[in-house]
Amino acid sequence: MDKKLSIKVISNACGVLPHTIRTWERRYQTFSPERSASGQRLYSQDDLARARLIVLLIGHGFSISQISDHSLEDLKEAVSDLVQEIDESSFMIKRGCQNLFEFIENYSVENIAKEIEYLRLSLGARDFIFHVILPVMREIGILVSKGKYSVSQEHIISSIMRAQLALLNLPNLGNEDQSVILATPEGNLHELSILIADVLCRIHRTSTVYLGASHPADCLTKALNALKAKTVVLGVLSSDKWDFEKKITGYLKEMDQLLDHEITLVLGGVSKTSKSTVVDLPKYKKIKSIHYLNNFEEFEEFLIERVR
Template sequence: MSTYSIRDLERLSNLKAHTIRIWEQRYGLLQPERTESNIRFYNDDHLKKLLNVCVLLDRGMKISHISRLSNEEIRNEIEKAIQESYTDDRYLNPVISQALIAIATYNEKVINGLIDQTIRHLGMRDTYMKLIYPMLVRTGLMWTKDDLLPSQEHFLSNIVRRKLFSAIDQLPIPENPAQTWVLFLNEDEDHEIGLLFAYYMIRQQGHRAVYLGARVPYHDLSNVINNCLPTHICTFIVRQRPQEETERFIQNLINDFGQVRLCVSGKTDGIQETDLQHKVTVLRHIDNLLDLLNTSN
């Protein structure tokens, strides 16, 4: 069972630590454990209850009422919130909260069920935009704790990767694609979920995609480009790095493959205005990618 400080709960729930303490004192909402030095800490059950409380608050319930609900009554309200959220145009906050709980407790059955149910209701594209992406943002805050980084990050990432690959495998191979994309991460990049989603969108729009994945040696790109003759090259910059390093990477792409439309997403601060004049397109949102996929060049 994982342990959390009150600051961890604050980040995950978007509630102020001061509010959480008041609710503890006034309503007995949580009963934290304490270290030998009398420092509060919380467990997975505390996290689960607090995230559920946040869902019910979003539904307009008052904390004084929520604090009197039994565990079964809370479960019933959460299930109603999940079902109703599929007809709402906003992010799926109740589903995200349940997914966070499943990640914290390594409950693969629950998180698989939540993602699959969302795909059935909304399709893969909206599932990524309304569930997976905001879930990754929220858990990214959780991974500031070093002891959570290697376990829960890999647990979630591998589930999401499987879902995306499964969705991609169900798409037909295009017969006469108007565009050919080469997708890769540089040799020091590991986090490929954003790139995988771009792969899915390209294939869904009927274009060809040559997916190279993570940690691609830069010197191998020339052979791929010469053989595939792509119309577009796409990469994501995820790792934090000095700006001059990003500038050098982008300049190398321009020098070596400037005849192809270069598309870059992620941490793009190192891209200069002059780069944008050399066929470098910054993908800041899924709509930027869709615009490219719906054009003839």
């Protein structure tokens, strides 16, 4: 006899909230669970198997609307095809990144641009970010800090990465009332981080208003007041030109004094638990909550939780 499973069991096994499973049922008729005498949902083992495969496919770019009506066999076939694609993509990414470092070594700017463009066109936007841009820029930063690459080499590839990100040209969807504002404080020129954040917002159907880098506190706040922005993402990665610990308290204090409404603030590029970035920020009147996000995986989690 097929043992029946509660929604909590399905949720825990798949790593998705019960609310999400109920939404799939209501909107897409993904499951048709039986009901107990008390009205609780009862799922089959096949439902559990389908749910696991659906979560796996969604994690690799499928939408629930694309696969909600797939049978268990259809889902298994889709996953099998995906595994083959992943193997091919992994080889392509590895080879492409090896080529990039060879081209950077020789200052071959044209070849760097061609290789990055090829990877952008061959991969989905999320894979391009997480498997090319972030690991390559992280490794470049390490090599620069060790003196093996020059700052000029870092700037060359960074500028090309920014240009290729702009060419992704994803639609700016989502509720405009819930738009995320993206900027960096005055003196902080790390624009690549907020460009990546902008793309991730669009992938997750979150509307954005991209304001760019290096905003004085009064100018940024004037824009936030005009836009009635409720969520603001500040890229605050420290550099030799901009020190988070020294700058952030005064910057946020000035913002808070000038804001005419409450906001949620995301500080990207810092960890609340890291000894190197811990700053005891005071309580603010208008900045009601502050989220410290150390990496883009955490930023994606923030976006997902935000729309639930």
